[in-house]
Amino acid sequence: QVQLVESGGGLVRTGxxxxxxxxxxxxxFSAYNMAWFRQPPGKERLFVASISRGGAVxxxxxxxxxxxxxxxxxxxxxxxxxxxxKPEDTAVYYCAQPHDWGGKPSPHPDRYDYxxxxxxxxxxx
Numbered sequence: 224q225v226q227l228v229e230s231g232g233g234l235v236r237t238g239x240x241x242x243x244x245x246x247x248x249x250x251x252f253s254a255y256n257m258a259w260f261r262q263p264p265g266k267e268r269l270f271v272a273s274i275s276r277g278g279a280v281x282x283x284x285x286x287x288x289x290x291x292x293x294x295x296x297x298x299x300x301x302x303x304x305x306x307x308x309k310p311e312d313t314a315v316y317y318c319a320q321p322h323d324w325g326g327k328p329s330p331h332p333d334r335y336d337y338x339x340x341x342x343x344x345x346x347x348x
Contacts, residue, residue: 224249225248225249225320226247226248226249226337227245227246227318227319227337227338227339228339228340229244229316229317229318229339229340229341230244230342231244232316232342233344234345234347235308235345235347236308236346237308237310237346237347237348239308240304240305241305242304242305243259243304243316243342243344245257245259245300245303245318246298246299246300247299247300247301247318247320248299252296252299252300253296255276255321255324256274256320256324256327257273257274257294257301257318257319258270258318258319258320258328258329259271259292259301259303259316259317259318260316260318260332260335261312261314261315261316261317261344262314262317263311263313263314264313264314268317268332269314270283270331270332271286271292271303271316272286272291273328273329274292274293274294274328275327275328276324276325278294279327279328280292281330283330285311286312289305289306289307290306291303291304291306303316308346309346310346310347310348311346312344313344313345313346314343314344315341315342315343316341316342316343316344317338317339318338318339319337319338319339320336321335321337322337
């Protein structure tokens, strides 16, 4: 079955530049779009960034210019590089993969079927 495992979170400062990783297993990683979402305390899960199987990227306005999503199909891994962090970036970060291959990545969490366990990122000023 599909498994997604995130890592790279923790307590960071506003000047830090952490990189989150998500390793996928269970099927051909390169065939699928991938996305990152985040869930701040007490709030709903929100779109952060997506990358298509062809490498096309999309970002939420709140992170555009600060975060970078990338993928390495040889390592079955999607990354989220985070720069210019703000305290409001504090959240649990999840990677996600849809059940079906092809098409354009969606910013809606209900279009994703597989989720990692999440990694907490806490930003202190």
